[in-house]
Amino acid sequence: MAEVVEQEWGVDLISSWNKHGWFTMANRVGAKMAKLIGAKAHEVMVADSTSVNLFKVVSAALQLRPHRRIIVSERANFPTDLYMLEGLIRQLGSRHELRLMDHDDDISASITDAVAVVVLTHVSYRTGRMLDMAHCTQLAHQAGALVVWDLAHSAGAVPVELNEAGADFAVGCGYKYLNGGPGAPAFLFVAEALQDSCEQPLSGWFGHAQPFAFEHTYTPASGIQRFQCGTPPILSLVALEVGVDLMLEACQQELRQKSVGLCDTFVALVQQECSSWAFQQVSPNSASKRGSQVCLAHPEGYAIIQALIAQGVVGDFRAPDILRFGFAPLYISYVDVWRAVQQLKAVMRERLWDREEYRQQSAVT
Amino acid sequence: MAEVVEQEWGVDLISSWNKHGWFTMANRVGAKMAKLIGAKAHEVMVADSTSVNLFKVVSAALQLRPHRRIIVSERANFPTDLYMLEGLIRQLGSRHELRLMDHDDDISASITDAVAVVVLTHVSYRTGRMLDMAHCTQLAHQAGALVVWDLAHSAGAVPVELNEAGADFAVGCGYKYLNGGPGAPAFLFVAEALQDSCEQPLSGWFGHAQPFAFEHTYTPASGIQRFQCGTPPILSLVALEVGVDLMLEACQQELRQKSVGLCDTFVALVQQECSSWAFQQVSPNSASKRGSQVCLAHPEGYAIIQALIAQGVVGDFRAPDILRFGFAPLYISYVDVWRAVQQLKAVMRERLWDREEYRQQSAVT
Helix, strand or coil: CHHHHHHHHCCCHHHHHHHCCCCCHHHHHHHHHHHHCCCCHHHEEECCCHHHHHHHHHHHHHHHCCCCCEEEEECCCCHHHHHHHHHHHHHCCCCCEEEEECCHHHHHHHCCCCEEEEEEECECCCCCEECCHHHHHHHHHHCCCEEEEECCCCCCCCCCCHHHHCCCEEEECCCCCCCCCCCCCCEEEECHHHHCCCCCCCCCHHHECCHHHCCCCCCECCHHHHHCCCCCCHHHHHHHHHHHHHHHHCCHHHHHHHHHHHHHHHHHHHHHHCCCCCCEECCCCCHHHECCEEEEECCCHHHHHHHHHHCCCCCEEECCCEEEEECCCCCCCHHHHHHHHHHHHHHHHHHHCCCHHHHHHHHHC | CHHHHHHHHCCCHHHHHHHCCCCCHHHHHHHHHHHHCCCCHHHEEECCCHHHHHHHHHHHHHHHCCCCCEEEEECCCCHHHHHHHHHHHHHCCCCCEEEEECCHHHHHHHCCCCEEEEEEECECCCCCEECCHHHHHHHHHHCCCEEEEECCCCCCCCCCCHHHHCCCEEEECCCCCCCCCCCCCCEEEECHHHHCCCCCCCCCHHHECCHHHCCCCCCECCHHHHHCCCCCCHHHHHHHHHHHHHHHHCCHHHHHHHHHHHHHHHHHHHHHHCCCCCCEECCCCCHHHECCEEEEECCCHHHHHHHHHHCCCCCEEECCCEEEEECCCCCCCHHHHHHHHHHHHHHHHHHHCCCHHHHHHHHHC
8 A cells, every 4th residue: 555655646646547557457456356256357347336336237137137127135135235226226217126035945936037137145244144156046047037146245255156156247345355445445247248238327437448538428348347437446446456465365265164164163162152141143054054254143242242342352243133253264263263252251251141131041042 | 544554444443433433434524525615514425436426416316307308418528427427318218318518608598497407517627617607507597407516627626616606416526636546536515405305326325324223125314425325445535535634724715826827827838938839728718717727739639748748747638639737736836837838848849840730730720
């Protein structure tokens, strides 16, 4: 960051757009990310936020299925995905229906031949549940629908094979397991075969075939570039590139093994050390159905997470009662896991041990 | 930047969203920008790119004029504005018409009572021409239309009085005169009276009334916040805030005086020193009708700008033949202007003086 601020921006000024490759940075970083999600280099690009990218790719998907009126997603999807779909449907004149599944098991039944696009999150932010991407994509394709995968909790956390699964579109953020920094730019994936057959409505100049010809009318660039919109925030992109570069130094298979080991250890230790309290495990037990996170539910979840953060164990609280522990395999160690569980135990003992209701709940669940 | 990267992100990690005000940063920086563009603190917010923000505010404006079908803009507007309007119209089912004016003089005639919204750029990127914001806004309002102002070449360059002009919406970028860094996040303005009566389609979680309640359906936040979409890129926001803070240390009236002085000096010096060559002044002569830039046209514009940049005089070339010289009054000095013109003269003498056609063209124009 210092190098870019002091030399590229500070000395080389605007010439850095060419000299230091700022113009193609969104593509360059995208191409690197592609390696982490099983895609081709020219199928991934960094752009905007996950929300904005979802709007783009779902718009494009609907354009490819003009006679279908149903968008399928999950009620438990990350809310911004649902909000963006709401906004898009309203803007398109409320002619589409958002059909929300209540259980993963409903996927097969929900995808009929009236469905245009299925918007699924690969690893659930709330439960850590990981869907079988290849299977779900196949179900959608069999019904003639397209699939958009949200990889926010997958990229850099678990192996993702978009091409192998035959995925159509994907979006995700750079600020979780990719360590791209706070609010890091997001990314999007569009399968090669679809890129030139659809457009997206946020048709800004960075997606134009010749942005610096300053033409009066829009001609989409070919390939993934047409999914770009405005000028990308270079400083945030710089930090993201460093995060992705570091991730690429590790072997993805070994990372996955470590991630599974960390999560399994956490699950076992919570059972061993914290069985006196009413923690319900929300995440699947089987590693093959779980991302790189373990979620527990507890009625005092908010207070517990706050107490843990004060001790340096940084988890997330997700309303109404979920404690989320994410295990970034690149830098979280088994010792960290041990210490986290010991802190959890200490927090429960010191702050909550005398509250009889938790012991009773624990006995019930 | 170093402080934020090393301490806030590096040490305080995710807790910085609260501890260091990252959550409200887009509003805080927006409130500071408001002082530069004559708006109330809660009417301005930093978000996304100029292109994405234009999509939001024009969508909102159309919602406020549901029975009107015409969008008026200028053919010479910055292309991304036109591209975004194209994309929006297509998305809305091509029921709207984009009517492009060829001359500023057409504004009065173009705004009929069928016009929903007028999208104007305050200071033209191509010519430096500055529109009378209050007058144009009044014309639009008389016809019952709303106005969106693009302030990309205005904010930090010339005094802007959005409230005084009665403006409805505005957008602009942070990376020009605000010195926010490459691809810095953009901003948007929505007049207080309109904020709660319209929504925008990019309804992401940062625009939700309670983003961390993780509700399944979207409820827009009140006020300007509903125009936010996804998570903002904090690192780029940090640089932008520094740029805006520095700008606020200067007296805006004195900045304007200096800007006019710099531009007038450049115009006079080009006439005095470079009259032998075929430069056409594209910018208005009168400072009251000009932003903080002077544009010249020359058939060899591209080569000339390249030669100047090589000498450290950084201007822009804009196709087909425009040389743009921007005078950022905060740090450009009168001596810089003198040197720039001397360099221009030297470039013309050394490289082009023997090309007879330029002398002839010069004689004609």
